[in-house]
Amino acid sequence: MTKIYSRKPENPYYPLLFEIIVRGSLQQKTKNIIIDFDNVVMSDRTNETYISCETLDLKLYPDGEHYWPMIGSLISIIKDVSPAYIAGYLLSNKKNDELLNFRNFLK
Amino acid sequence: MFTTKEIINHFIDRFLFSVIYSGPNFPLKFDYPSNHLSEQEAIRFLIGSSMAGNKSIGFFTELPGINDIKTVKSALLILSTELKTGIIMPTLFLKDIDNMTNILITAHNISEETKLPVNIIMSSNSLFSFSTSKIPKIHTSLKKPSLDKYLDKKNLEYKKNSDTILKNMHQAEKTLSKKFENKFVISENVGFNTLDGTFINYLVPETKSLEISALKKLDHINVNEKEYPFVKKLLETNNMHIEIKIVNNESPLKIKPILCPGCPFANITNLLNLENYIIFTDIRCDTINKVYNIFYATFQNFLGLSNNNDNHLCFVGMLSNFTSKFNQFDNPNLIILLKDINMHFKGFKTTSKPYKIKNKNSIFPYSCSNIEHYKKVKIKDHLCKCLDEKTDPICIKKTFCPALYIVNSKVKINRTLCTGCSVCKNICPHGAIS
Secondary structure: OEEEEEOOOOOOOOOOOEEEEEOOOOOOOOOOEEEEOOOOEOOOOOOOEEEEHHHHOOOOOOOOOOHHHHHHHHHHHOOOOOOHHHHHHHHHOOOHHHHHHHHHOOO | OEEHHHHHHHHHHHOOOOEEEEOOOOOOOOOOOOOOOOHHHHHHHHHHHHHOOOOEEEEEOOOOOOOOOOOOOOOEEEEEOOOOOOOOOOEEEEOOHHHHHHHHHHHHHHHHHHOOOEEEEEOHHHHOOEEOOOOOOOOOOOOOOOOOOOOOHHHHOHHHHHHHHHHHHHHHHHHHHHHOOOOOOOOOEEOOOOOOOEOOOEEOOOOOOHHHHHHHHOOEEEEEHHHHHHHHHHHHHOOOOOEEEEEOOOOOOOEOOOOOOOOHHHHHHHHOOOOOEEEEEOOOOHHHHHHHOOEEOOHHHHHHHOOOOOOEEEEEEEHHHOOHHHHHOOOOOEEEEEOOOOOOOOOOEEOOOHHHOOOOOEEEOOOOOOOOOOOOOOEOHHHOOOOOOOOOOHHHHHHOOOOEEEEOOEEEEOOOOOOOOOHHHHHOOOOOEO
16 A cells, blocks of 8 residues: 655745655564655654665766666665566666666665 | 646546636646736635636635625635635635545535535645546536626625525535535544644534534544644634644654745845845745745735834835835835836836846846746856865855755756856855856
């Protein structure tokens, strides 16, 4: 089961904040993960699994090229999620560089 | 999956709305032409157009206060995003995006049936989310309402109208209570903009709310601090005496403040040295309030505030909200109007470029809703020294511009976002931006 929640942004360029609750595993474990796509989070990050350009040592690209390795890293944390859907999307859209970056961070 | 905007656009197409208004600060941007009406003016405009038989829909951040409503000929839906006390029309509360289509259709049907305007208050969860439920197919039997040549004079008579409204409110309550029967989950956690918790589905003024009455079974309820005034008033008007415990369930994530690229306020505050001024604006933007300490006030409020006052005061407002009668007041304070329409006033000089703004009454070349684009700026890497000196880059720190970002200890510009407003160029202490 997936549930997506959003917050009202303060202005049209304010970063969108989504909270996605994914349930489906039989394991009785929960994990909070913050994925900071645009390097905008200011809060204390010590209690959460935090993915950002800084933690992955990535450059911040204006066209969002760095999003794909971040998604690869996210999927590698959630063990029982298959990367096939995203890999399939990138492959069918001939986004070879993005696919390579995505796969590099799946490990 | 469907986004909020897709669902609303589909609904407008499906139900053949012909008059559409979107307020300047409504968080979702639609492609409908702007008519430059303020929210206060627009609500009356929409009531008038639906009285004439046009199906009308309006999007407001906060529903403006109006004293009375009128019966309409065709459906009038008013979508807003803030919980506000003093509800005067049947109101539906949209907490979860999965119910959006259902709520929109219900509101349309109630408005058509009872001839009353209907308000839908959207939670922050429902504004930028994704629905997994299907959008219903277009019903081919729906036709555009035919406009009568003459207005129905009965609708215009105040006395008859108020009697009819009361009768129709009861009709609306009856229909809605049937529609939402057994759909209200009683819980001590009451929350509208929160992830968890329950909230009423609807409210009709002048009638008893069965959903609120159901809360009688509880000793106390937990309410978010921001929603406390609304819930308190709701219980009071229904003669309910339940203890309300205030809880703080705000997201712990703090996000860097970011303004729109080319924000008029970034230019005005940084270029005019307004440190000693108290600045007011009639534009509702939480970020400018936070980062530049700018207060919300209408121009009428500002005129009153500046009476017999020795402070340095500045007002920044939309040109379309300003009228020539305000010029009758002898006001010594600084007034800057943001040009959202083509108009001129005596005593105000229009500036051609944002960075040419001067410390006197003037018209800024654009407003928040029509930010102009100029020649984009460039950064000379060898002169960009703030990060080398281990200090925060002044350009990012003072402008909060999303076009500026840091890579490899150098500030870079996202040329897609840059509007060429040049505020960063004018405040860079090293002359690194040209």
